[in-house]
Amino acid sequence: MDLNEFQLQRRTKLERLRSAGIDPFPAHVEPRTHTLAALLERFAELAASEAEVRTHGRIRLRRVMGKSSFAHIEDESGRVQIFLSRRDIGEENYDRFVETSDLGDIISVTGHLFHTKTGEPTIFVHSWTMLAKAISPLPEKYHGLEDIEARLRQRYVDLIANEEPRRVFRLRAALIKAIRDFLDDRGFLEVETPVLHPVYGGAAARPFITHHNQLHQDLYLRIALELYLKRLIVGGYERVYEIGRNFRNEGVDRFHNPEFTMLELYQAYADYEDMMELFETMLAFVAERLYNSTSIEYQGQIIDLTPPWPRITMRDAILERTGIDIREARTLEALNDAVRSRGLRLDRKPTWAKQVDELFSEYVEPHLIQPTFIIDYPRELSPLAKARPDDPDFVERFEAFIIGAEMANAFSELNDPFEQEQRFLDQLQAAAAGDEEAMQMDVDFLNALTYGMPPTGGLGSGIDRLTMLFTNQTTIREVILFPHLRQSHDA
RNA sequence: GGGCCGCUAGCUCAACUGGCAGAGCAACGGACUUUUAAUCCGUGGGUUCUGGGUUCGAGUCCCAGGCGGCUCACCA
Numbered sequence: 001m002d003l004n005e006f007q008l009q010r011r012t013k014l015e016r017l018r019s020a021g022i023d024p025f026p027a028h029v030e031p032r033t034h035t036l037a038a039l040l041e042r043f044a045e046l047a048a049s050e051a052e053v054r055t056h057g058r059i060r061l062r063r064v065m066g067k068s069s070f071a072h073i074e075d076e077s078g079r080v081q082i083f084l085s086r087r088d089i090g091e092e093n094y095d096r097f098v099e100t101s102d103l104g105d106i107i108s109v110t111g112h113l114f115h116t117k118t119g120e121p122t123i124f125v126h127s128w129t130m131l132a133k134a135i136s137p138l139p140e141k142y143h144g145l146e147d148i149e150a151r152l153r154q155r156y157v158d159l160i161a162n163e164e165p166r167r168v169f170r171l172r173a174a175l176i177k178a179i180r181d182f183l184d185d186r187g188f189l190e191v192e193t194p195v196l197h198p199v200y201g202g203a204a205a206r207p208f209i210t211h212h213n214q215l216h217q218d219l220y221l222r223i224a225l226e227l228y229l230k231r232l233i234v235g236g237y238e239r240v241y242e243i244g245r246n247f248r249n250e251g252v253d254r255f256h257n258p259e260f261t262m263l264e265l266y267q268a269y270a271d272y273e274d275m276m277e278l279f280e281t282m283l284a285f286v287a288e289r290l291y292n293s294t295s296i297e298y299q300g301q302i303i304d305l306t307p308p309w310p311r312i313t314m315r316d317a318i319l320e321r322t323g324i325d326i327r328e329a330r331t332l333e334a335l336n337d338a339v340r341s342r343g344l345r346l347d348r349k350p351t352w353a354k355q356v357d358e359l360f361s362e363y364v365e366p367h368l369i370q371p372t373f374i375i376d377y378p379r380e381l382s383p384l385a386k387a388r389p390d391d392p393d394f395v396e397r398f399e400a401f402i403i404g405a406e407m408a409n410a411f412s413e414l415n416d417p418f419e420q421e422q423r424f425l426d427q428l429q430a431a432a433a434g435d436e437e438a439m440q441m442d443v444d445f446l447n448a449l450t451y452g453m454p455p456t457g458g459l460g461s462g463i464d465r466l467t468m469l470f471t472n473q474t475t476i477r478e479v480i481l482f483p484h485l486r487q488s489h490d491a
Numbered sequence: 492g493g494g495c496c497g498c499u500a501g502c503u504c505a506a507c508u509g510g511c512a513g514a515g516c517a518a519c520g521g522a523c524u525u526u527u528a529a530u531c532c533g534u535g536g537g538u539u540c541u542g543g544g545u546u547c548g549a550g551u552c553c554c555a556g557g558c559g560g561c562u563c564a565c566c567a
Contacts, residue, residue, distance in 0.1 A: 005536065006501055006518060061528075068524035085524060103517075116525050140502040140516050142528050147502085149559050161502090205566065224567095250566045251492090260567070347564080399567095406567060437566080462567050488558060 006137045013100045014133045020096070024133040030108065032056050037077030039113065043121045047113040053123070054110045055080075056131060058160070061141060064098050070122075073107065081122040082109055089125055097128060103141070104134030104160075153488060155481055165478070168471045171290060172479060175470050176243060176463060178289040179263060182282050188239040188265060193228035195221060195245070201445070202226030202384070204437040205248040208258075221247035225264040226384065226458065227445045230413060233266050233456050234448045241265035243463065254475040255405060258484050261463040266413070270457035271386075272396045275410040276373050279400055279459060280307040283371070283407075283466075290470055298403055298472055301369065309371040309400070314360060317374055321363040326356050326378075330393075335359075350433070353380035368401035383423040383439055385411035400461075402469055410459035417449035 003011060017024045032055045039046065039055060046053060057073030057080070067086040072079050086094040101107065111125040139145040144161040151158040151165075158165050180190065198217070200207040202224025210219050225242050232240045246262045267274060283305050284294045294306040312320075319325050323342060329335040332352040339346050339359070346362060349355040356378050368374070375398040379387055385395035396412035414420050424441040431438035467479040477483035 004501070009518065063526050063529050064523090065526065065529075066523040068526085070526045070529080072527085081527080083525075087524075116527090118525070118527075120525090120527070122525090137501050137517060140528095142516070143503045145502070147498090147559090149498090150502090152559095203567080246567085248566065251564080253562090253566090256566060262567080409567075460567085465567070486558065 003135070007135050010102055010133065010135045010137075013102065014135070017096075017100050017130060017133070022096075022130065024130050026129070026131065029056070029131060030054055032108070035077040036073070036075045036080045039080055039123070040078060040121060043113055047115070047121075050112045052110055052112055052126065054108065055123070056106065056108045058106050058134075059101060059103055060138075062101070062103055067094075069094075069098065071101075073109070081116070081120050082111070082125050083114075083116070083122050084125045084128070089127065093127060101130070102134060102137070104136070104138045105130060106132040106134070149485070152477060152483055152485055168467070168473060168479060169481060171471045172463075172467045174290055175286055175467055178286045179243070179282065179463075181289075182285045183239075183241050183265060186239065186278075188241045188267075189237055191229070191232060191237075191240050191242055192244070193222075193225060193232075193242055197222050199440050199442045199444075201439050201442045203246075203248075204381075204439065205250060206436055208247045208249050223248050224460070225262060226460070227442055229264055229266050230453060230456070230458070231445065231448045233268050233413075234451055234453045238268040238454075239266070252484060254477075255465065257464065257476050257480055260476070260480075262460055263463055264458065264460045266456050266458045268454040268456050271412040271455065272375070272398055272410055272457055275457040275459045276309075276311065276375075276398060276400075277307075278457075279408050279410065279461070280305070280309045280371065280373075286466075286470065296470065298469060299474065301403075303370060303402060303469070305371055305402075309373055311373040311375050311398070313376045314356070314374050314378075314394075315376065317364045318356070318359055321367065322359060324359065326359075350435075351380060353378035357381055365401060365406075366404045369403055371400065371402045371407075373398045373400055380426070382411060383427050384414055384420070386414045386416075387419075405465055405468075406462075407465055407469070408459055408461040410457065413453070413456040413458045415449060415453040415455060417446050420449055421446055 014024045033053045034042070034055055036055060036057060039053060057075040059071050060074045060079060061072040063070045069084045071082050073082055084094055084097055107128050108131050109123060109125045109128045111123045114122055114124050116122050139157065139161045145151055145158055184190070196210070196219040198219060200220040200223050203226070205223045207220040207223050210221060211217070212219055223246055225244060225246070229240055229242060241263065243261065243263050245259050247259050249258065250256060252258065284307055287294050287296050287305050295302050295304045297303070315326050322344060324335070324338045326335065329338045330352070332355060335352055335355050344363070346358055349358050376388060376394045377385070377397040379393055379395050382395045382397045385397040388394045388396055398410055399406050400408040414423065424439065424446070427439040428441060464476050464479050468474070468476060471479060473479050
């Protein structure tokens with residue numbers, strides 16, 4: 001380790017402790033009688049009895065004033081002031097505090113509780129010990145750590161210095177627990193399926209490739225959970241879900257990280273309408289759990305998650321925003337003509353369905369701030385979804401949008417093995433034509449369907465984006481503890 | 492990947508059209524037994540992201556590269 005000036009100073013203090021026979025990283029810790037929050041909660045009672053308490057924490061503020069000192073120590077639960085007096089604690093103990101402790105050190109104190117004359121609840125320290133000497137200095141006590149790159153590369157420092165990320169990641173955990181509770185109560189079984197896939201599928205995305213040395217086999221990190229969960233529906237579990245990491249070899253931006261957490265769930269004897277009911281109910285449940293309300297605030301706007309949410313067909317949504325009826329303009333040429341005649345600016349896509357998707361992304365999606373279900377997608381975009389009986393160019397699929405971002409994707413699952421085979425063949429053709437995100441043929445999945453999969457509704461939802469919504473964050477990296485960054489040269 | 496912007500002390504930030512690299516916090520030394528981002532006096536601390544170039548002189552201008560942010564493209 002190369003130590004800078006500050007670290008060398010602290011190491012000298014550490015050595016001073018050692019030569020006084022004190023281990024700056026002791027193996028044994030006397031258990032605390034209270035966390036800091038618990039001390040504050042029971043302060044009146046504890047102060048009145050003058051009971052001796054023991055508690056631990058990191059020194060966050062330190063004010064040495066000659067023969068007495070104040071400091072604030074912090075643990076996960078909170079922050080409390082401590083007071084040390086040279087007369088009361090003993091010269092050796094006191095001087096050791098002044099000479100060897102620093103901001104950032106983790107210490108243990110015993111003492112009784114009292115109010116200072118300004119009324120602050122304070123621990124009157126009887127004794128203190130070092131639990132872990134901090135060698136590196138903390139960021140500035142008032143501004144904390146603000147440099148975004150430093151915050152992400154050294155999240156541990158960010159979490160010490162800044163309250164906001166601590167709040168966000170507690171809420172993230174509460175959100176995931178709320179989802180589990182909701183699904184468990186509805187009779188869903190939580191399962192775990194492979195991360196390493198011999199064939200990737202279930203989504204349109206490019207995979208990460210890895211290799212099993214012993215088996216001489218290339219494997220893909222999963223891009224979706226879908227195809228294994230549906231195998232379980234074939235197997236007879238009627239309600240399954242998995243919350244797990246997906247990996248997609250795509251760009252990184254404020255809505256995308258190469259690895260991200262996905263919820264997927266499948267329910268037998270259900271369709272996409274049931275999935276809409278489930279999703280809107282689930283998010284309202286989460287909001288109630290986290291905020292005691294089905295309305296939440298996001299970036300200054302009130303987002304009302306109260307069910308039911310509006311359902312708009314993709315056709316109507318596009319018609320409303322652009323005046324183009326995709327049921328009229330049914331070919332790529334006709335669609336391009338319509339786009340051109342209205343003077344809309346749009347990238348050219350190779351197929352009708354992709355052009356429809358482009359039109360939607362460009363002109364509709366950014367406007368979907370309040371929760372909205374967009375339903376009935378072009379079949380080509382959805383190779384795993386069941387076609388609408390009344391119009392087989394469209395499928396029974398919806399995506400849920402909130403704050404202009406896709407929060408869920410769901411369909412009535414295609415369970416006809418022959419049609420599924422044809423859809424895979426269409427994908428292979430697209431791949432041959434240069435579509436890098438086209439799906440692979442999954443022969444074993446087709447085999448599973450030949451044993452009969454009940455009519456099933458399936459839904460996927462990005463946990464990271466839900467967390468953004470529920471923690472009022474504008475970028476995904478603020479809701480992922482260690483988001484992906486390019487390798488730094490000083491790392 | 493393209494465009495634009497940024498990178499200065501441990502942290503938060505200054506430094507005019509090129510002219511001695513600074514402040515606050517933190518640190519170190521001193522004063523101080525009820526402070527609250529303690530206060531007061533003093534001191535030290537720099538690969539100005541890296542490497543080239545222009546210039547008497549570069550944090551500042553030019554070229555190349557690194558990392559980050561925003562944005563466009565792709566994706567959830």
